[in-house]
Amino acid sequence: MSYAYYPGCSLTESAQEYDVSTRLVFDRLCLGLNEIDGWTCCGAGAVDAVSGLLALALPARNLGLAAKQFPGKDVLAPCSACYLNHLKVVEQTRHDRKLAHRVNQAIAGEDLALDPGVRVRHLLDVLVTDVGEERIGQAVLMPLEGLVVAPYYGCQALRPYPVFDDPERPQSMHRILQALGATVLDWDKAATCCGASLMATDQDTALRAVAGILSAAGEAHCVATVCPLCQMNLEAYQRQALRVNEAARAVAVVYLPQLMGLAMGMGPEDVLLSKNLAVTDRLSEALDRNHAQANIVSFRSDNHNRRVSPCSRTSSSR
Amino acid sequence: MRTESNHPTTLVPPLHGEGRGPHAVDPLDEVRDLVRACMQCGTCTASCPNAASMDLTPRQMWRSLLFGFTDEVLRSKTFWMCSACYTCTLRCPRGLQLTRAMAALKRLAAQHGPGAARRKGIFYQAFIDNVHKYGRVQEMDLMFHYFMAMRDPLLPLRFTPVGMKLLAKGKLHAPDGRHKGVLDDLFTRVRELEGNP
Numbered sequence: 409m410s411y412a413y414y415p416g417c418s419l420t421e422s423a424q425e426y427d428v429s430t431r432l433v434f435d436r437l438c439l440g441l442n443e444i445d446g447w448t449c450c451g452a453g454a455v456d457a458v459s460g461l462l463a464l465a466l467p468a469r470n471l472g473l474a475a476k477q478f479p480g481k482d483v484l485a486p487c488s489a490c491y492l493n494h495l496k497v498v499e500q501t502r503h504d505r506k507l508a509h510r511v512n513q514a515i516a517g518e519d520l521a522l523d524p525g526v527r528v529r530h531l532l533d534v535l536v537t538d539v540g541e542e543r544i545g546q547a548v549l550m551p552l553e554g555l556v557v558a559p560y561y562g563c564q565a566l567r568p569y570p571v572f573d574d575p576e577r578p579q580s581m582h583r584i585l586q587a588l589g590a591t592v593l594d595w596d597k598a599a600t601c602c603g604a605s606l607m608a609t610d611q612d613t614a615l616r617a618v619a620g621i622l623s624a625a626g627e628a629h630c631v632a633t634v635c636p637l638c639q640m641n642l643e644a645y646q647r648q649a650l651r652v653n654e655a656a657r658a659v660a661v662v663y664l665p666q667l668m669g670l671a672m673g674m675g676p677e678d679v680l681l682s683k684n685l686a687v688t689d690r691l692s693e694a695l696d697r698n699h700a701q702a703n704i705v706s707f708r709s710d711n712h713n714r715r716v717s718p719c720s721r722t723s724s725s726r
Numbered sequence: 727m728r729t730e731s732n733h734p735t736t737l738v739p740p741l742h743g744e745g746r747g748p749h750a751v752d753p754l755d756e757v758r759d760l761v762r763a764c765m766q767c768g769t770c771t772a773s774c775p776n777a778a779s780m781d782l783t784p785r786q787m788w789r790s791l792l793f794g795f796t797d798e799v800l801r802s803k804t805f806w807m808c809s810a811c812y813t814c815t816l817r818c819p820r821g822l823q824l825t826r827a828m829a830a831l832k833r834l835a836a837q838h839g840p841g842a843a844r845r846k847g848i849f850y851q852a853f854i855d856n857v858h859k860y861g862r863v864q865e866m867d868l869m870f871h872y873f874m875a876m877r878d879p880l881l882p883l884r885f886t887p888v889g890m891k892l893l894a895k896g897k898l899h900a901p902d903g904r905h906k907g908v909l910d911d912l913f914t915r916v917r918e919l920e921g922n923p
């Protein structure tokens with residue numbers, strides 16, 4: 409199985425570790441990612457506030473490219489904001505032929521057109537729906553035992569289109585984390601807004617939002633995210649946010665596929681953990697302990713050789 | 727004048743500096759259409775994570791819009807406090823596209839609102855300009871132009887610690903010009919299409 413891959417601007421800049429770990433994990437799960445050649449910005453969360461048509465035309469261009477280069481393939485966008493923007497064009501033009509025509513006119517200069525049947529997919533959707541916990545569990549070599557993880561879904565993966573999960577009580581990331589052997593923190597901030605672009609336009613409001621989330625993460629070793637904007641707000645502005653709320657304390661924030669990679673036996677350097685801005689000693693120590701333990705187990709039971717390579721392509725090389 | 731409150735739609739105040747009469751097309755009509763079915767239940771306000779930072783709650787915003795208080799709406803900071811979390815849109819029992827309405831209000835206030843509102847639109851405009859120019863967002867260039875456009879010497883200081891962290895992690899780099907101009911045609915077409923809907 410393979411997907412047309414839209415990394416989006418953040419994954420080439422401030423969120424390289426999300427891109428790298430996603431590619432590694434997909435490779436390990438024998439899923440192909442075909443990057444859309446010539447993709448451009450989808451407009452993020454800002455374009456709607458300037459031009460309604462532009463907000464649809466920008467992602468439509470990428471979908472037009474995908475339709476041309478990888479016809480019939482689902483489009484995967486790991487960033488939740490990119491995911492929503494692309495999904496929105498498809499949803500809004502599906503039953504509105506006039507709008508579909510206008511959007512197609514906007515991208516016609518490059519001889520591109522929307523494929524009304526294209527499916528835009530979120531990373532969590534692909535992981536729970538197409539892959540499933542069982543296959544993810546089979547790829548785990550170093551279960552994240554003893555690691556308490558706070559799953560953070562943010563907004564746009566779940567709202568306004570509840571495609572693959574219950575937006576009020578999301579469970580998809582919980583299930584993935586459990587398959588990795590982690591203990592999932594039950595908290596009420598899993599789908600609460602991080603403030604998004606208010607961090608640029610009204611920082612005090614956004615910092616309060618971040619502080620609220622951090623303080624609720626409490627005893628977790630780390631917060632797991634699936635969006636570079638959430639990640640940026642929670643980690644880069646963490647120190648400022650901690651000053652707003654005394655109850656909050658420093659907590660590591662990592663991308664879900666980074667945790668998946670670690671559980672699949674990759675090293676911190678493989679998943680670029682050094683690029684994260686908020687990795688606490690607490691998380692590092694827990695990961696080290698885990699690593700040591702897993703090595704002993706795999707040495708004893710030859711777990712390693714038996715359990716690696718869930719896909720035939722890599723199994724031959726092992 | 728006692729009857730004013732009974733005929734709120736005839737009281738649309740003139741727009742700033744434009745002296746429009748009550749019969750002119752009100753720029754907020756397109757947003758009004760989005761929220762016409764509002765029944766004032768308040769679910770949107772109760773769901774909004776940023777309601778505490780707003781002057782009008784979302785529910786009050788829709789009411790003011792429907793009562794025709796165009797000036798009051800354009801002057802409000804409510805929609806600038808919307809972080810597009812979509813909780814209200816998801817929960818509104820009338821199925822109204824409220825996040826879309828908030829975004830439209832940002833756009834209309836930046837066009838028709840008082841100076842302070844136009845200033846608030848600067849970040850969004852800087853973002854679009856960045857996308858247009860480079861095809862892909864160049865974070866460093868974006869923030870630079872945003873700071874320049876805001877003309878607030880203290881603003882960059884609030885972002886300096888984060889900028890330093892990103893720099894130290896090798897996450898900021900000089901703008902990548904490889905996709906320059908790729909979006910020129912799309913931007914031109916959108917502008918033409920929006921000129922004649």
Ligand code: SF4
Pocket residue numbers: 761763764765766767768769770771784785788817818819820821822824
């Ligand atoms: S939730 Fe919907 S119906 Fe209720 S007040 Fe808000 S906009 Fe009106």
Ligand code: SF4
Pocket residue numbers: 770773774775776777784807808809810811812813814815824825828
């Ligand atoms: S989308 Fe905007 S207005 Fe609606 S609940 Fe979220 S922040 Fe509030």
